[in-house]
Amino acid sequence: MAIRDKLSGNEAVAVAMKQINPDVVAAFPITPSTEIPQYFSNFVSNGEVETEFVPVESEHSAMSACISAAAAGARTMTATSANGLALMWEMLYIAASCKTPVVLTVVNRALSGPINIHNDHSDSMGSRDSGWLQFYGENNQEAYDNLLMALKVAEHPEISLPVMNCYDGFITSHAVENIELIEDDKVKAFVGEYKPSQYMLNSDNQVAVGPLSMPTHYFEQKRQQAESMRKAKDVIIEVSKEFEALTGRKYDLFESYKLDDAEVAVVVLGSTAGTTKHVVDQLRDKGVKAGMLKLRIFRPFPAEEIAEAIKDIKAVAVMDKCDGFNAKGAPVFTEVRSALYDYDTKPAMVNYIYGLGGRDVKTDDIEKVYNDLLEVVKEGKVEDPYRYLGVMEEQ
Numbered sequence: 001m002a003i004r005d006k007l008s009g010n011e012a013v014a015v016a017m018k019q020i021n022p023d024v025v026a027a028f029p030i031t032p033s034t035e036i037p038q039y040f041s042n043f044v045s046n047g048e049v050e051t052e053f054v055p056v057e058s059e060h061s062a063m064s065a066c067i068s069a070a071a072a073g074a075r076t077m078t079a080t081s082a083n084g085l086a087l088m089w090e091m092l093y094i095a096a097s098c099k100t101p102v103v104l105t106v107v108n109r110a111l112s113g114p115i116n117i118h119n120d121h122s123d124s125m126g127s128r129d130s131g132w133l134q135f136y137g138e139n140n141q142e143a144y145d146n147l148l149m150a151l152k153v154a155e156h157p158e159i160s161l162p163v164m165n166c167y168d169g170f171i172t173s174h175a176v177e178n179i180e181l182i183e184d185d186k187v188k189a190f191v192g193e194y195k196p197s198q199y200m201l202n203s204d205n206q207v208a209v210g211p212l213s214m215p216t217h218y219f220e221q222k223r224q225q226a227e228s229m230r231k232a233k234d235v236i237i238e239v240s241k242e243f244e245a246l247t248g249r250k251y252d253l254f255e256s257y258k259l260d261d262a263e264v265a266v267v268v269l270g271s272t273a274g275t276t277k278h279v280v281d282q283l284r285d286k287g288v289k290a291g292m293l294k295l296r297i298f299r300p301f302p303a304e305e306i307a308e309a310i311k312d313i314k315a316v317a318v319m320d321k322c323d324g325f326n327a328k329g330a331p332v333f334t335e336v337r338s339a340l341y342d343y344d345t346k347p348a349m350v351n352y353i354y355g356l357g358g359r360d361v362k363t364d365d366i367e368k369v370y371n372d373l374l375e376v377v378k379e380g381k382v383e384d385p386y387r388y389l390g391v392m393e394e395q
Helices: 008-022 035-045 059-071 082-087 089-097 121-127 141-154 183-189 218-247 270-287 303-310 331-339 363-379
Strands: 003-008 023-026 054-056 077-078 103-108 133-136 163-168 174-181 255-259 264-268 289-293 297-298 313-319 348-354 386-389
Touching: 003 008, 003 077, 003 141, 008 035, 008 077, 008 103, 008 141, 008 174, 008 183, 023 035, 023 059, 035 054, 035 077, 035 141, 054 059, 059 077, 059 082, 059 089, 077 082, 082 089, 082 121, 103 121, 103 141, 133 141, 141 163, 141 174, 141 183, 141 218, 183 218, 183 303, 183 363, 255 303, 264 270, 264 303, 264 348, 264 363, 270 289, 270 363, 289 303, 303 331, 313 331, 331 348, 348 363, 363 386
Parallel strands: 023 054, 023 077, 077 103, 103 163, 133 163, 264 289, 264 313, 313 348, 348 386
Antiparallel strands: 003 174, 133 297, 255 289
């Protein structure tokens, strides 16, 4: 029987970590992810886990310690947000290139400057091409579930890449919701015992991790890293099916919500998906064929699957909770539009930058997006594909 509880997103992730009982957690506090290592350190001090908890002097040091531990063969986890993730920047690339399956919970927060402690996706989107897999959760249940699946994917012998478990700061991290936890023994059976094939403390098969790589080998090593990322999509689907068999909760690369017959649709990720579903239901009651695609996996990017899901829709709005600063659209928009490039049939598409620095996103805002899409369908063209939602324009 599932365990029913009421937890914040951060509590739920800390409980999942306790159930996993990793070998090493190295962490440094930063709002709004601070509670995760705080809760987990209590589990350590109370003897509820056998984890070696390493308090360090910075986020750069936290990721450095995690890489070292994982390279030594330890199951390793940590958490951070915003500027903390930015301070890890150098080490993110090293973790991925060394193929160390570290699991990092990123509690999404605006990346300075100006200094802002509230939610948007500029931190994890800024690191989208560092070689890490990226999972995004809508709510507390998904934050918990995704962590369990992320670990199993990361440690899969054909992948062995680090994974970010991302969810929205304060909105998900601190809000308390009903949640269904899995029993401890079932969690342990699901993630299994970590048995790396190569690690530094294996005296029978000694390896070097992170050595100088000359032009004779570097190119091939990066190709191998990229191939693991490509394979990850199938492994994510496989692990998600195992999770569904265990819990009854179905996950895929993305969630389609009333998309099959939709004429207008929104592509979104994170907590805003919940608001969008409510608006879709209201519009459906009015006879509007509205739908939504909620991205769960951003790396590897499920381009073909997304294109097939939306290619016959008349107009699509892609929502980005960060700006791209390339003057041609933000990260999710550019990748979704690129996925449709080779299709003869494709929707009219617009990009909305929204919610930066924690700006509220209300049902009225999302309804405006759908109304704009209906106008695009009516006019048969897109006047300006690059738009801002809820910004205070200068008068």
